[in-house]
Amino acid sequence: LAGAGVIGRAVSLGSQTLVKDIVAGIFYMMDDVFRLGETIEAGAYSGVIEQIKLRSIRVRGRDGRLHTIPLGELGAVTNLSRKLSPVTIRVGADSPPDRYVAEQFRNRLWSALQSEPAIRAGITGEMTQVAPDSDSGGATLGFRLSMVDGAARQHRERMRFLVEEIIDEPDSAGLRRPVDIEVDEAAAAQPVPA
Numbered sequence: 001l002a003g004a005g006v007i008g009r010a011v012s013l014g015s016q017t018l019v020k021d022i023v024a025g026i027f028y029m030m031d032d033v034f035r036l037g038e039t040i041e042a043g044a045y046s047g048v049i050e051q052i053k054l055r056s057i058r059v060r061g062r063d064g065r066l067h068t069i070p071l072g073e074l075g076a077v078t079n080l081s082r083k084l085s086p087v088t089i090r091v092g093a094d095s096p097p098d099r100y101v102a103e104q105f106r107n108r109l110w111s112a113l114q115s116e117p118a119i120r121a122g123i124t125g126e127m128t129q130v131a132p133d134s135d136s137g138g139a140t141l142g143f144r145l146s147m148v149d150g151a152a153r154q155h156r157e158r159m160r161f162l163v164e165e166i167i168d169e170p171d172s173a174g175l176r177r178p179v180d181i182e183v184d185e186a187a188a189a190q191p192v193p194a
Contacts, residue, residue, distance in 0.1 A: 020072035021055035028071060038081035042074050084124055085149040089163060090142045090180040097141050097174060102129060105141060112162040119159060122151025152183045
């Protein structure tokens with residue numbers, strides 16, 4: 001009876017750890033914390049995720065070692081693959097636009113960007129207006145937003161097309177091409193796994 005009690009207690013503790021790992025894994029997946037191929041830091045481990053299993057992940061470290069980490073012990077995770085890049089959108093103007101024109105254009109631009117699911121998914125936070133370039137003599141309209149680096153680069157041309165569509169509308173008098181969409185290269189630099 002004593003042996004059966006010890007075995008029962010061991011199975012109970014083992015299944016408790018198993019349930020903890022599985023439940024933690026479900027929450028990591030629901031929160032979209034990491035994906036296959038992304039670079040993460042978790043506790044003493046960092047590297048590229050090579051495999052995601054039911055109760056653990058496998059991370060290839062910079063030194064080439066493969067770490068298997070139970071999801072219940074993973075703790076706080078820093079995803080190095082999802083850095084934000086500031087994106088600046090500048091539009092030429094015949095003369096410095098007044099506040100009303102700038103606000104109307106901003107609202108239409110924000111709606112256009114939000115109407116595209118792939119672009120909307122990459123945007124983090126709100127869009128703000130930036131000061132005109134000194135090179136343009138104040139005749140530009142500029143806006144800045146933050147996007148996940150990969151999305152910013154992937155959808156740059158689609159964003160340019162959306163902005164140009166707004167400029168081409170009849171009630172956008174005074175705004176003109178070219179449209180400049182700049183993704184900050186310095187913020188986008190990411191460590192590359194060895």
